[in-house]
Amino acid sequence: MEPKEIISSGLLEMYVLGLTTERESAEIRAYSALHPEIMAEITAIENCLEHHAMVHSVNPAAQVKEKLFDTIVKRSANVTEQTKAPVVPIHKPFTSWKYVAAACIALLLGSIFFNYTYYNKYREAGNSISLLEKEKTDLALQLNTQQQLAAAMKKEDDEMRNKWKIEPVVLNGMPDASDSKAKILWMKNSGDVYIDPANLPDAPDGMQYQFWGIVDGKPVDGGMIITTTKEDKYRIQKMKSFGRAEAFAVTLETMGGNPQPKGKMYVMGKM
């Protein structure tokens, strides 16, 4: 898509509102990294919505901030409680109190040093545990959402199928063209027929595939299959509609097709 198309589509608005799917969001981020005008548009939308929220501000009660900071300060203070330096008992008086004092100071300094080091390690460990826990709950939440999403999509898909009575028919290759295959979707309500000719071999120059419906044992022209677009050679396309048919088939005909099939039949599928 062109940057202009993306900008005018409304997709960026949905993105800022958090209403795009994970995949769409990733695509938008990729596009915005490539095209500064998309990034600028996103920022403009963000600024607009921020402005909108600012204009509709409702000042919270002052206690909310106090409680909030109590919570935050307490959480960080919990970690700060230190263990006290162990007291070294001295049973007998030593010959010189100076040595005793020096030893005490050395022990105290050592103790402070270890306390400090272990406190830091303890804090780091605590931090990484809570980070991991958070990650775990986030992942569980994501998984849950994904499962719900998958279930919802399946339901929608089933509903669509029921609503439109779509009948997928596989047209299998004839014995002398066993690699060929095509798939059709037949909407029984409307009679619309779509074909996916992705597994037909390349049509030789001057030739074209023609689609047939077999009605009352006779082939009825179902239209020509377009296989010549440069970039994607084959694509799903709409054919002529059929109210009823016993079978569908594809033959290779001269360019433009024939009223009755003359060429070789490649694939066929019975209903």
Next chain:
Amino acid sequence: MANSEQYSEEELVMQIRARNQQAFSYLYDHYAGALNGVICRMVDEPRLAEDILQEAFVKIWNNFDYYDSSKGRLFTWMVNLTRNLTIDTLRSKSYKKAAKISGDENSVINYQDIVHTSDKMDAIGLRKQVAGLKPEHQHVIDLAYFGGYTQEEIAKEIGIPVGTVKTRMRAAISALRKIFDHK
């Protein structure tokens, strides 16, 4: 805890990453009203709204490392986090969110009765202008921004195809941008 200090968004993000509570206090002073405004549009009980606001800021503080400035502005991240938290809270309390946001214009007027901001004059003027948006534009923004509706829910609520929601939203936000650009 009023701060006289001013931060750019970049500095603010850096300072809060470094666990600077002063910077976080500034963030609160700056954005609590706006986030609370969103919550108050979704929640009827003031006590519950305050609890959600507090919880939202605790989450913002604890999860700050997850904010990625390359994905968008800080406020966008905060408001999406707050909205999701509010929706989760309402769902867990088996609330129905439908009651609060309704299609009629009265919803805007009702809502304005409960607003008690200490805003400057121009905010009140702008709010009137926003209220003067076409109802169809107002409605689609309200559903997404203050209602936490998904694309499909918006389509169902307004009675338009899902494919049209994006273009409707584009038109609505463009109208809103005009108001803010021409002030």
